[in-house]
Amino acid sequence: MGDYFTWNGFIHFIPKIAAQLPMTLLIVGGSLAIGVLLGLLLAFVRVFSIPVAKQIAIVFTSFVRGTPEIVQVFIVYYGLPLLVQSITGVDIDALSALYFVIVAFGINTAGYLAELFRGALESVPRGQYEAGEAAGLTRGAIFRRIVIPQAAKFALPGFGVNVVYLFQSTSMAAAVGVMDMMGKAANLGSATGRLLQSYAAAAVLFIIISIVLQWAFTLLDKRVTFGR
Amino acid sequence: MEFHWDSFLSALIAGLHAIPQSLIMVIGPFFLCTVIGLAIVALRLFQVPVLPQIIQIVLTVQKGIPLYLFIVFGHVLYMLCFNPVASALHLSVRVGDVNIMYFAVFILSWAFIPMFTEMYWGAVLSVPKGQYEAGYAAGLTRWQVIHRLVLPQMVPAVIPNLTNMLIGLLKASALTYLVGVMDVMNSALQPVMQSYNLVEAYVASALIYWGIALIIEWCMAGCLHVLGRYRA
Numbered sequence: 001m002g003d004y005f006t007w008n009g010f011i012h013f014i015p016k017i018a019a020q021l022p023m024t025l026l027i028v029g030g031s032l033a034i035g036v037l038l039g040l041l042l043a044f045v046r047v048f049s050i051p052v053a054k055q056i057a058i059v060f061t062s063f064v065r066g067t068p069e070i071v072q073v074f075i076v077y078y079g080l081p082l083l084v085q086s087i088t089g090v091d092i093d094a095l096s097a098l099y100f101v102i103v104a105f106g107i108n109t110a111g112y113l114a115e116l117f118r119g120a121l122e123s124v125p126r127g128q129y130e131a132g133e134a135a136g137l138t139r140g141a142i143f144r145r146i147v148i149p150q151a152a153k154f155a156l157p158g159f160g161v162n163v164v165y166l167f168q169s170t171s172m173a174a175a176v177g178v179m180d181m182m183g184k185a186a187n188l189g190s191a192t193g194r195l196l197q198s199y200a201a202a203a204v205l206f207i208i209i210s211i212v213l214q215w216a217f218t219l220l221d222k223r224v225t226f227g228r
Numbered sequence: 229m230e231f232h233w234d235s236f237l238s239a240l241i242a243g244l245h246a247i248p249q250s251l252i253m254v255i256g257p258f259f260l261c262t263v264i265g266l267a268i269v270a271l272r273l274f275q276v277p278v279l280p281q282i283i284q285i286v287l288t289v290q291k292g293i294p295l296y297l298f299i300v301f302g303h304v305l306y307m308l309c310f311n312p313v314a315s316a317l318h319l320s321v322r323v324g325d326v327n328i329m330y331f332a333v334f335i336l337s338w339a340f341i342p343m344f345t346e347m348y349w350g351a352v353l354s355v356p357k358g359q360y361e362a363g364y365a366a367g368l369t370r371w372q373v374i375h376r377l378v379l380p381q382m383v384p385a386v387i388p389n390l391t392n393m394l395i396g397l398l399k400a401s402a403l404t405y406l407v408g409v410m411d412v413m414n415s416a417l418q419p420v421m422q423s424y425n426l427v428e429a430y431v432a433s434a435l436i437y438w439g440i441a442l443i444i445e446w447c448m449a450g451c452l453h454v455l456g457r458y459r460a
Contacts, residue, residue, distance in 0.1 A: 004308055062438070063434070065441075066438040067434040067437045067438050068402035070403055071402055071413055071430055071434045071437065072434070075430045075431060078426045078427045078430065082427060086230075168294035169294065171295075172296050175296075175406075182294070182297060195300075196308065199300060202297055203293050203298075203301060207289055207293060208292075210291070210292035211292055
């Protein structure tokens with residue numbers, strides 16, 4: 001085991017892998033942005049029972065939640081360039097795998113957040129909508145000022161869980177060659193012949209960051225639900 | 229974009245043939261995690277000193293490791309340590325003699341133990357304390373209270389979360405392609421390796437996984453309907 005793992009080498013690998021944290025956070029941030037927007041849209045469509053769109057949203061959410069993330073990443077990575085080329089004629093095959101990974105995880109996150117947001121929107125009592133209408137507010141103003149602030153409080157705990165899960169899921173981006181923390185660990189390990197060391201270093205980093213993220217969301221949740 | 233239906237169909241058929249392998253990687257870990265998870269819950273329930281706290285710390289740390297990393301790290305450890313350990317125990321078996329499915333089931337079980345433990349602990353907490361007291365007052369032993377009162381009431385409480393766990397295991401089984409397991413996704417890719425119609429293969433495997441997930445949801449909903457009939 002001495003040839004495959006040394007404590008010196010393990011400590012030496014940690015900053016090299018940690019240097020790719022911005023790339024991992026970029027994937028998380030980009031995927032969250034797409035996921036929140038698309039998830040909100042899907043949630044609204046289901047809560048307000050918009051015909052046809054509601055059925056599409058139900059099927060989409062079921063597909064995304066019922067299929068493995070790695071399969072979704074590969075479908076987007078190999079399929080999106082073909083789809084874009086057939087529609088626009090533009091060849092995006094040479095684009096960095098990072099963009100495809102962000103789209104894939106964005107779509108995946110949207111499926112989970114759609115259910116979370118739908119539950120949160122349905123938790124806001126009907127009386128709040130009626131009170132807003134009685135006060136003369138427009139529908140948009142009711143959502144912006146009354147419904148969404150209350151729904152956000154219900155959604156926050158589940159949102160935190162989804163963010164931590166997304167952070168860990170982005171390690172799959174290494175499967176398509178993205179040089180995030182996991183990709184760097186695999187690369188370092190293969191180049192030096194010390195896979196055990198590099199994976200152990202990556203594991204330590206993921207554990208620390210996951211615990212920090214969970215702790216941050218627990219604190220945020222306590223502040224937001226204070227007095228409830 | 230031309231969708232090659234012939235590649236899609238050959239990938240679909242190859243993927244369908246691999247369903248038993250994927251189901252083994254769902255059912256195997258389910259049984260292992262249930263046994264180990266319930267054992268850990270029992271340690272917490274009967275307030276065994278020190279050990280539950282140590283286990284809780286280990287499981288919390290383990291939950292921070294992504295499944296992808298857990299599988300590849302575990303595989304590297306397995307490949308490096310199996311032969312030396314087998315030699316030390318004077319066993320003639322070597323790592324190449326062992327079917328990789330055993331490793332896949334083992335590593336998925338280990339990865340899902342924290343979630344199963346939390347699920348079963350939540351189900352145990354859902355059984356009111358009064359049930360235990362009523363059992364003891366009626367003269368039942370601790371084991372009789374557990375298996376006649378607590379476990380039957382736990383089952384309908386656990387089924388919704390168990391549905392999510394089983395679907396989670398199904399999705400996690402797709403990652404075992406990293407260690408060479410011929411699951412649904414890996415098998416669906418084989419017929420299209422020469423033509424490189426990879427999108428068709430991945431879509432076919434996605435549809436198979438989706439179908440199995442829907443069947444799991446439907447079966448578990450049926451179980452909940454039958455087993456939850458006498459809930460208050």
